[in-house]
Amino acid sequence: MQYQRSSTLFKAAQEVIPGGVNSPVRAFKAVGGTPIFVEKAAGAYLYDVDGNRLIDYIASWGPMILGHVYEPVIKALTETAKKGTSFGMPTALETQIAKLTIDMIPNMDKIRFVNSGTEACMSAVRLARGYTYREKIIKFAGCYHGHSDSFLIQAGSGAVTFGTPNSPGVTQGTAKDTLLAPYNNLDRVKAIFEEHPEGIAAIIIEPVAGNMGCIPPQDGFLEGLRALCDQYGALLIFDEVMTGFRLAAGGAQERLNVSADIATYGKVIGGGLPVGAFAASNEIMNHLAPDGPVYQAGTLSGNPLAMAAGLAMLNALNDQPEMYDRLDKKTERLHLGMEERIAGTELPYQINRFGSMISLHFTNTPVIDFATAAEGNNDFFKAYFHGMLKEGIYLPPSAFESYFLNDALTNDDIDYTLDAFERVIKGL
Ligand SMILES: *Cc1c(COP(=O)(O)O)cnc(C)c1O
Numbered sequence: 001m002q003y004q005r006s007s008t009l010f011k012a013a014q015e016v017i018p019g020g021v022n023s024p025v026r027a028f029k030a031v032g033g034t035p036i037f038v039e040k041a042a043g044a045y046l047y048d049v050d051g052n053r054l055i056d057y058i059a060s061w062g063p064m065i066l067g068h069v070y071e072p073v074i075k076a077l078t079e080t081a082k083k084g085t086s087f088g089m090p091t092a093l094e095t096q097i098a099k100l101t102i103d104m105i106p107n108m109d110k111i112r113f114v115n116s117g118t119e120a121c122m123s124a125v126r127l128a129r130g131y132t133y134r135e136k137i138i139k140f141a142g143c144y145h146g147h148s149d150s151f152l153i154q155a156g157s158g159a160v161t162f163g164t165p166n167s168p169g170v171t172q173g174t175a176k177d178t179l180l181a182p183y184n185n186l187d188r189v190k191a192i193f194e195e196h197p198e199g200i201a202a203i204i205i206e207p208v209a210g211n212m213g214c215i216p217p218q219d220g221f222l223e224g225l226r227a228l229c230d231q232y233g234a235l236l237i238f239d240e241v242m243t244g245f246r247l248a249a250g251g252a253q254e255r256l257n258v259s260a261d262i263a264t265y266g267k268v269i270g271g272g273l274p275v276g277a278f279a280a281s282n283e284i285m286n287h288l289a290p291d292g293p294v295y296q297a298g299t300l301s302g303n304p305l306a307m308a309a310g311l312a313m314l315n316a317l318n319d320q321p322e323m324y325d326r327l328d329k330k331t332e333r334l335h336l337g338m339e340e341r342i343a344g345t346e347l348p349y350q351i352n353r354f355g356s357m358i359s360l361h362f363t364n365t366p367v368i369d370f371a372t373a374a375e376g377n378n379d380f381f382k383a384y385f386h387g388m389l390k391e392g393i394y395l396p397p398s399a400f401e402s403y404f405l406n407d408a409l410t411n412d413d414i415d416y417t418l419d420a421f422e423r424v425i426k427g428l
Contacts, residue, residue: 067408
């Protein structure tokens, strides 16, 4: 494959945009080489500016769960745009999507829409602090909750890819209020609570981690966090920016049957437009402005285009609950196929999967937290990534990311991917 045009565009971008990209992981630093510039996409395929077709296993990091250029979303967008693109005033669309999300997700009475997952998580933590009158939060090493200051403490995703887990610019004052525990380690969380019995406002967690590869919670882990929060009067925040509307219509809360006090959303909820949201009970949400003292606002929050796209996406998901099973089966097909092919080699490997999230780690140690994810051999990963790319398959350009399958992928696409996989791993 040729990447002439991508390469030229990347050079031009680097002159005017830091690193040539508007979000670091896109720059391919973890794998080397030139980022691919996209011309367009359709269904399960990306078409780059050099005319290559790629099978897409990222789905814009999750949102395109039904494939690219999904007709009902495009139709909603074009029809809405003709009526105006932003008013800074309420529209009925906002109530419609709020009602639908509250119906789909368990356990929540009200939802506030924002513009990104980062904003949702940042606001959820402020709300938790304002509600509990406590300052500290517990987060897990390798979990990513957006790039707001409190979360850039051993964050996953791009933050670890770049070896700057503690970003300059985050003050000591902020960092001291973020207490860290390893994922899947209930004892450490217990110890933190014992040390600060009245200091912890909330635990924030990815209920299935997706920013250090895919790491499912071990049996009893989330239930244990729930019980500790109840015991110590802290709130449990599920960051469902990845898992929401992906693992089930009701996200991880539904799929894993554990209730959060606040849940945050992003990615799928916007149908490909910049949307985030956070939801909670009336009792908690009553603390949010304008009803309560915890301030949160946004000029473009609830933007009509974003709401129309999100509403069309969520309606489509709500109308076809069988889609989730189908998507899980496709992911299982990929998983079993990869397992079968790699098991016969000498390569160290772990494949983690939950629902339609999956990741391959080049290590023999079970990957259950950040430390074990970091044991993966990055030289193998780089060669694997570029090998697959040459075969026309676009995987996340970092070992610390999950693949996100989309419903436009056919079994043929997956089988083609598996054939390519076999060739690529033989060459490692
Ligand atoms: C992507 C992501 C975020 C941040 O969302 P943005 O829209 O990129 O700000 C937060 N939490 C999780 C779990 C994510 O995967």
